[in-house]
Amino acid sequence: MKKVVKFGGSSLANAEQFQKVGDIIRSEESRRYVVPSAPGKRFDGDTKVTDLLYGCYAAAENGEDFDEKLDAIKERYYEIIRGLSLNLSLEEEFQKIREDFKAQAGKEYAASRGEFLNGKVMAAYLGYEFVDAAEVIRFDKNGNLEREKTNKLLYKRLSKCERAVIPGFYGATEDGKVRTFSRGGSDVTGSLVAKAIEADMYENWTDVSGMLVTDPRIVDNPAVIETVTYRELRELSYMGATVLHEEAIFPVRKEGIPINIRNTNRPEDKGTLIVESTCKKPKYTITGIAGKKGFCSINIEKSMMNSEIGFGRKVLQVFEDQGISFEHIPSGIDTLTVYVHQDEFEEKEQEVIAGIHRAVQPDFVEMESDLALIAVVGRGMKSTRGTAGRIFSALAHANVNVKMIDQGSSELNIIIGVENRDFEAAVKAIYDIFVMTQI
Ligand code: ASP
Numbered sequence: 001m002k003k004v005v006k007f008g009g010s011s012l013a014n015a016e017q018f019q020k021v022g023d024i025i026r027s028e029e030s031r032r033y034v035v036p037s038a039p040g041k042r043f044d045g046d047t048k049v050t051d052l053l054y055g056c057y058a059a060a061e062n063g064e065d066f067d068e069k070l071d072a073i074k075e076r077y078y079e080i081i082r083g084l085s086l087n088l089s090l091e092e093e094f095q096k097i098r099e100d101f102k103a104q105a106g107k108e109y110a111a112s113r114g115e116f117l118n119g120k121v122m123a124a125y126l127g128y129e130f131v132d133a134a135e136v137i138r139f140d141k142n143g144n145l146e147r148e149k150t151n152k153l154l155y156k157r158l159s160k161c162e163r164a165v166i167p168g169f170y171g172a173t174e175d176g177k178v179r180t181f182s183r184g185g186s187d188v189t190g191s192l193v194a195k196a197i198e199a200d201m202y203e204n205w206t207d208v209s210g211m212l213v214t215d216p217r218i219v220d221n222p223a224v225i226e227t228v229t230y231r232e233l234r235e236l237s238y239m240g241a242t243v244l245h246e247e248a249i250f251p252v253r254k255e256g257i258p259i260n261i262r263n264t265n266r267p268e269d270k271g272t273l274i275v276e277s278t279c280k281k282p283k284y285t286i287t288g289i290a291g292k293k294g295f296c297s298i299n300i301e302k303s304m305m306n307s308e309i310g311f312g313r314k315v316l317q318v319f320e321d322q323g324i325s326f327e328h329i330p331s332g333i334d335t336l337t338v339y340v341h342q343d344e345f346e347e348k349e350q351e352v353i354a355g356i357h358r359a360v361q362p363d364f365v366e367m368e369s370d371l372a373l374i375a376v377v378g379r380g381m382k383s384t385r386g387t388a389g390r391i392f393s394a395l396a397h398a399n400v401n402v403k404m405i406d407q408g409s410s411e412l413n414i415i416i417g418v419e420n421r422d423f424e425a426a427v428k429a430i431y432d433i434f435v436m437t438q439i
Contacts, residue, residue: 001030004199006168006190009040009048010207011264012118015083022125024205024267033158033197034165035190036122038114039076049076049114050169050183057110060101070098077117088124090117108143109178112170115186119167128163137171137189139179145171145188147251154196166193187248191259195251202252202259204244209263210272211236211243213435214289218427223435225287227273227280232287232377235413239290239375243272282380285387286434289427291374293420295327296342297404298352302362305334311360312336318355322348327373328406328415339404339417342369371403372423374416376430382411390433391416398429 007021025031038049056069074094081088097113116132123130136153138146150171158164168186172178181188187204194202210224211233228236230253237246243261252259253276262271305311312329315336319326328339345352353365381387388407391414395402404417418426 001201002032002197002199003028003030003201003203004033004035004190004194004197005031005203005205006035006186007037007264008186008204008206009037009050011040011205012036012038012122013040013042013046015080017264018080018084018121018125020264020267021122021205024264025126027267030200031203032163033193033199034122034126034128035168035186035193036115036118036165037168037186038118039080049073049118050111052076053110053114054107057101057107060110061104061107066101067098070094070101077121080121084121084125086121086124088121090120093117093120106178108170108180112167112178112180115167115169119165123165126163126165128165129161131157131161131164131166133167133170133189134172134176134178136166137192139171139173141173143179145181147192150192151196154193158193158197181245181247184245185247187245188251191248191251194257195255198255199257202257203262204248204259205262205264207263207265208261209266209269210261211241211274211288213284213287214427214431215241218424219431222431223283224269225272226270226283227275227278228287229275229277229379231410231412232379233274235375235377236288236290239373240292241288241290244274249274282378284378284434285380285384286376286378286430287380288377289374289430290377291372291423291427293370293372293423294342295339295371295373295417296345296367296369297337297339297371297417298345298356299335299337299366299368300356300360300362301335301364301366302360303334305336308360314359315356318352318359321355322352324348324352328404328417330404330406337404339371339373368403370420372418372420372426373404374418374423374426374430375413376416377413379412381414388414391430394429394433395426398425400426400429 011017011021040048052073056066059066077090136157138149140146168189170178170180212222213225214222216222256276259274260271263269324340324344326338326340330337356365400418400422406415
C-alpha cells in the first residue's frame, strides 16, 4: 500500500504543527511520499511565508535593501528547526537565495523557495530523501505543465526511493527556470506524484475535517460530506465550494485514485473521500449545497418564437460575439432567458441588447440584476422521489421567491435562482430540510 500525503501551510506553520504531521506520517507505514506546502499562518493576522517571499522579492526587484525581510523569513524556518531540535543549517540555501534575488531570478522562483526550504526541513525531520521538484515537475516555456514528461520524470526518480519528500507548488522548465502553479498549487503536485507512483490513496491534510455540506459562513457548523464523487465535486466547486486546487483533480481522477481530505488537528476524523464513483448511499439525499451571488438575467420575448428555427443560436451568438459566457438558458414557449455573470455583462449591456434586436427582432427584452444561483447537488437525488418538492416547500416556508429552476437531465443537481437578498435564507432552508431532518 502506497500513499501520497500532502500537507497544507497551516499544518506546517510551526514546530508544534510539524510534530502533529510527523505523528501522522509515522502512524502508517504506507505514508511514503510527502508533499509539503510552505509554512502558513500561525495565528489570525499572521502572514504566510509565500506572501513574505513575494514581498521580499518585490523589494529586491525595486533595488531596495531586502535583508531584513529575508531575515524574517529565515527566522520562520529556524523557529521550526529549533522547536524540533533538528541539527540542520539553511545558511547555504539562504545565501544562494539572497544572490538569486539580487540577480532578479524571478517572482516564481522567489515564491517557490517557501516549499523548497520546508521540504528540506521536512526531509531532515522525517529522515526521508529530499527530491527537488525542479528536477521532476516539468513546465514548458509558457509556464504550462508538461504532463507526460512530468509523469515520466517522477516515475523514474521516485521508483528509486522508498520514502521521499517532494516540495509542492513548483517545478522547472527544461533549462532549469523555476515556475510555479497558481496559488494553492501544492495540491496539484500531490496529485501528480500520486499518479506517477500509482498510489492507492492521495491524502490531502488541511485544517478542516473534510468538505462541508454547505458554507459555514451561512450555516453554523455544517455537517461534513463523507463521500463525494468527482462529478459532484465539480458541480459544487464551480458554484463556489473550495476544498482543492481545481487542477488537482484531473491527474488522479483519470487513474481512479481516491483523494481523502483530512484534518491535521483532528487525525481521528475520517474526513471526506473523493471518488470516481461509489455505491455507498450518501447520508442525506443531497451531498452538498453551494451558490453564488451576482448574476443577471436577460429575458427575451417574441410571439411565435417556438416555431422560429435558429432563434436560440442567434441569441447566443450575440453573447459569444461579446465574449460573455452564459450560465443557464431556461425557456418558455415565447420566451428565452439567459443567465450571465453580472460583472461580465454590465460593461457590454447595451451592445448585447442592440445585438439581440438586430439578430432576432424580439417583442421586448427585459433584464433583472442582483440574482443568486444555488446548486443543490447529490447523486442520491436520482433515486429519491420528491426532492424538488421538498426544496420548494422549504423555500416557500422561508418566504423565498424562486425566480428560476433548472434540473439537468443527469439528475445530479437542481439549480435555483433567487434574489441576492434571499440567498442566505434559501441555503439555510434547504440545509435544514435535508440535513437537520436527516432524510
Ligand atoms: N504556498 C503556496 C500558496 O500559498 C502554495 C500552496 O500552499 O499550495 O499558495
